Amino acid sequence: MSEPNLSAPSDDEVELLDRWWRAANYLSVGQIYLLDNPLLEVPLSAEHVKPRLLGHWGTTAGQNFLYAHLSRAVRLRDLDAIYVCGPGHGGPAVVANTYLEGTYSEVYPHIGQDAEGLRRLFRQFSFPGGIPSHAAPQTPGSINEGGELGYSLMHATGAVLDSPEAVAFCVIGDGEAETGPLATSWHAPAFLDPVRDGTVVPILHLNGYKIANPAVLARLPEEQLLSLIRGWGWEPVVVAGDDPATMHRDLAAALGRVLDRVDEIRREAREHPPAVPVDATARLDGAVPDGGPRPPAWPMIVFRSPKGWTGPRTVDGQQVEGTFRAHQVPLSEVRTDPEHLRQLDAWLRSYRAEELFDEAGALRPELRALAPEGDRRMGANPRTNGGLLLRPLELPDFREHGVRVASPGTTTSSATTVLGQWLRDVMRANPDRFRLFGPDETASNRLQAVFEETDRAWQQPVVATDDHLAPGGRVMEVLSEHLLQGWLEGYLLTGRHGLMSSYEAFAHIVDSMVNQHAKWLHDIERIPWRREIASLNYLITSHVWRQDHNGSSHQDPGFMDHVVNKKAEIARVYLPPDANSLLAVADHVLRSRQSINVIVAGKQQQLDYLSMDEAIAHVTRGLGIWEWASTTDGEPDVVLGCAGEVPTMEALAAADLLRQHLPDLKVRLVNVVDLMRLESPAQHPHGLDDAEFDALFTADKPVVFAFHGYPTLVHRLTYQRSNHAQFHVHGYIEEGTTTTPFDMVMLNRLDRFTLAMDVIDRVPFLRSSQAALRQRFADARLAARAYTREHGEDDPAISGWTWPGH
């Protein structure tokens, strides 16, 4: 027998591929339908069938077909490859194939390679106490949940960054392809570097229909579809039809062609790295002349197969195979309709299980041999269980980057500029496992020091007017929060580390993706063979209070609220008030695992309060009394609480006003960095117990709290505290426009004057005695507003305020 040829399988090989496919199809139908009688050793009867038929047959047979061929390709080419299953509810296929290759029984030993194992495999699917119907965290080999659609291609792209040997086969459903996130994911070739990064092989799986409708891409004329794919920067190879024998040969030939071309592109790029064409000349209108060096068009596959392939052709007189009616469960009345039962029996028997499994129920060895061995099996590739590969970051000492603070509140820094210098060193120390992600705003967010170490990833020509672009750059910038989030998720899920910076308002763009990642992290903790991965870290730096110049559309602090709804074991929110505390928080989150960390910190010049040592101590505690800003070290008359850079400054300025005008008032200032400390230990692992909480915020004194976000967030975190009724929270109340920073806080009643007035209102002995002072504060506020309206900038006495010291 000659050496197997990937492109031209022998008749024997085709027969083996077809038997594997039939085996996977059999296992898929079994999962959807059967409670028992897994090998049909007795006549099929209603009690062998699940009472609730859940699952999606439509996409399954096509994916089984692909998996069989991809497994063979991995074996013949010794590929380090993963399989990303995009189509929704494609679970039965991935479970079936990872079971056939043996991975499934290794991670779930109770599901063995015998009839009892098959029975359990079938029963558990979409069954109470069992497994979900998607390619979920529970599924070996999966890094992409097929529940919320649209993220497969970005996950696959993130998975191969900085992994030159990795190949991600990414099956994309034609339904999923209609989503916005998937639609922009196609631009990957503009960013993926053939030298530094691995390869993504998209496989656009057209099978005509979604739940009820044709899919847009499936119904396009082929010429138009190919034009679209070439426009995205890929070279398509089409495999289409419904005759299995022809399709086996066509797909094998296509895979051979694709993988040969991948080798060629990679070899060419590695042997002759394209000189960055810095001498290309852009015209003034931004066009770069055609004909110069261009990134390769990576090969991909368009795979068109019938929806519900090999399933019932017609049911109750209606065509099912090849139509939307095959989307879920083609035969729905099996327990009650004898004809449906008969059709299911015939359908299952059409795969001739006896040719696939031995008497004991084990896959026949010649079929098993089709799959690669050990970690090369796509279900066992360690990249898909990223924690296995996770190596901690080499973190340079952040203390060396701290700013000197001789006296609190008298000097200023740009916190993210300081952070950027440390991040530059983090990138330098971890060239293989750390990337920064941000929507075209790394420099605008003042992290530009990282460009001393690396560039922005970019595969198109670079011209003289460009800034820090290079094929091997490790800063990912694209104007799509979805794409950045998806790339970062793929990077984290395969065992690496990262940080994403975002405008606060626009972090909401990925709310739904955050939900899905939070669920994935939650599940990892409950799956014994899954290993912990690095945290998903956000730096929210162009935040609500510094979007005065961008106006109301850029003002929304609700991303914190969204994250706080997630499981307490996962959700973390940090509001460092100054540069040194931001460094301490950043170091902490880059060491953390399994969390979603939201850091809100400013990029503008802002007062420094804490020396490095004080910052470390404060961040470690998560919150605490600032004695230097308080006028008592005993029981206060009022507590000024604050969380967030701008609210902290306003609270301090209010404390300053109160000290000037009411020197005998006992004010305590409490700053909160770790927002989740406001909850109780029963609610959150960072929670503060009631005694500690009362020791800070008192059991009965008014608390005027200046908060970065929506006031209700503080209320929902503290409503169980004994003193909650005395919490008066100031924050964002959805007022804003294009104006000045101080006008923004005034519009939302978070300004120093309003806070000072609120103290007078809340402290009983002031309320009655200090009406005149209250009016002075109100007048000062009006004067500040008038100044801003007249001059177009804030009164320098306010914007330049510093802590006077005492």
Next chain:
Amino acid sequence: MSEPNLSAPSDDEVELLDRWWRAANYLSVGQIYLLDNPLLEVPLSAEHVKPRLLGHWGTTAGQNFLYAHLSRAVRLRDLDAIYVCGPGHGGPAVVANTYLEGTYSEVYPHIGQDAEGLRRLFRQFSFPGGIPSHAAPQTPGSINEGGELGYSLMHATGAVLDSPEAVAFCVIGDGEAETGPLATSWHAPAFLDPVRDGTVVPILHLNGYKIANPAVLARLPEEQLLSLIRGWGWEPVVVAGDDPATMHRDLAAALGRVLDRVDEIRREAREHPPAVPVDATARLDGAVPDGGPRPPAWPMIVFRSPKGWTGPRTVDGQQVEGTFRAHQVPLSEVRTDPEHLRQLDAWLRSYRAEELFDEAGALRPELRALAPEGDRRMGANPRTNGGLLLRPLELPDFREHGVRVASPGTTTSSATTVLGQWLRDVMRANPDRFRLFGPDETASNRLQAVFEETDRAWQQPVVATDDHLAPGGRVMEVLSEHLLQGWLEGYLLTGRHGLMSSYEAFAHIVDSMVNQHAKWLHDIERIPWRREIASLNYLITSHVWRQDHNGSSHQDPGFMDHVVNKKAEIARVYLPPDANSLLAVADHVLRSRQSINVIVAGKQQQLDYLSMDEAIAHVTRGLGIWEWASTTDGEPDVVLGCAGEVPTMEALAAADLLRQHLPDLKVRLVNVVDLMRLESPAQHPHGLDDAEFDALFTADKPVVFAFHGYPTLVHRLTYQRSNHAQFHVHGYIEEGTTTTPFDMVMLNRLDRFTLAMDVIDRVPFLRSSQAALRQRFADARLAARAYTREHGEDDPAISGWTWPGH
């Protein structure tokens, strides 16, 4: 003088176009820089310049160029056209052009057509108390905020639905084009009907750079870009360069070609409506053979012009025009650097304002004549102030669709099936102004009765296995929540009505779009010339408690939390417990204006509780005591609160358990439909005052509350109530998987047994005396769980529970 030819302007016309362009450029630079001296009548000095320089010059000159030519086209062809400004911060351009055409001074009379008007126009831009820097609600002619990017093309598409005469010129920024939502918006030709709908003319504005990077589409080889555009289904016409004289002639020719082709397509479609090709034969693999009837490729324009065109070529020795450095303010130190001041002066004078404005500061009449008249001006087109065109829906009597309820809790209905029958009649009565939007799930969400009246919009071939597709269909289905939301927003903003159905979990996909629409609604209320529009209505019907079969990825009730963060004047959340109450709520929201209404209602068979009259009364009150389910009409021992279809059933079943086992316990059941009634009138216009609240929930008795969403949402709405410390809320606590309905509520401790146990725990005299009963409930719960795990379905005694009556 011969008749003007759109495609071939005379030299005089080119000169006029160029002068208009210069005028718009002058006004744009003036807005960004000048506080005073608007006509440069005295030498420019630092005090004429704004202290904070905000605004985005980069995109502006290109848009001014386009607007001039589009205005001319509108005039020559008498088009009913609007201008959608996609590029971020494109405000100066749209403000300048609507000022030049006279619209601006009509809606803002204090900004007249003279030097003082110019001074005010300049000063207000991005100035405290002034206007935002984007094409915002404050901008006449705008229906698209240029703040959060990506929605221009979907807004433009929604704007022309059901408006056959409308043309939407949609300028798309090359940065914006990288977003997912924009990337999938290009599929519009698959849905827009040349007979029923108007025309979208996308103008992809390439100017090379975003804030810091090249834009992906701008850097592609032209051939690849054109391939991409053709793949999306458009026929591109390219206009590119930096020489104004050439560009004027090229753009005029391109517009002539585009509009001729639009006429041709529309005429062809209207004279020879394409027979729906029902006889086309799909292959089993879903391919439809090439060569059959296909939708037209609509023409569009690729407009490539320099970033910062006509601005400073170099500043401080660095190239600015044609680079990312032109993105915002090219000269940033004008108040302190004399050279910058000199450059600004030269820049402004380069436009030769004296040739454009007369001595008084009014635009010269020959230039004004370039623009169309009255409502034809793009800034004055009533479509862009949709409330002007808004006609109330003809709403058929929903009471006729109600289900008969002889006795509460004994019969069942699918609430959305019932609603669908009414919606069918709504669609029938309002063929010109109401559409349904949903991601491929109108039928799956049980609204399929609407297909008795209309079809799904679809322009590609229709084959025998398709279901209710037609070119003129008015149900919009695509697997992109972004696209649906954007289309619906465009439809609403131009004066129509709609309803979007969504899986609850996936409504989060559009969180950020909801924010932007909420801000737009908020602004409308504060702009005297803007008119109120129809509400944005969501039907959340595949909700968290009925996603047991889809698993954890489909389970998230947080969309309510997100909407509740918006301004109280806008946010509304309704949780009708049954079919009749859903009808009453739906009728209410379709009559409402200026709100974002979230309706959460089930599609599965669910108990009916309220007769039509009772439902109307209950929905009108928004919440109330269900006497029939309570065991006292006096002061209760405990209140069972509930909101949402499934929690209501569980609360009732708990009441049933309590009544059986503790017949003397005084239980009051309170159901909440209108969630915002839980707030106070000071917090929300629907709020209940404290006395009424206490009358329902008592001042001091325990309240065990079964809630559809996250428990903290009820806490944040009620934390100010006197009895809040006694509120014990059960809801979704982020537990779930693929399982059964009752297992879902058990996993989240929302089940009847847990509620009944909680009553025992919270009522002091039960806590001590009823330990045995509590254990019985706990045992029953464990038994239910064991049953489910064994049988794969819920115990019929539980899933089939009905209210026993008494």
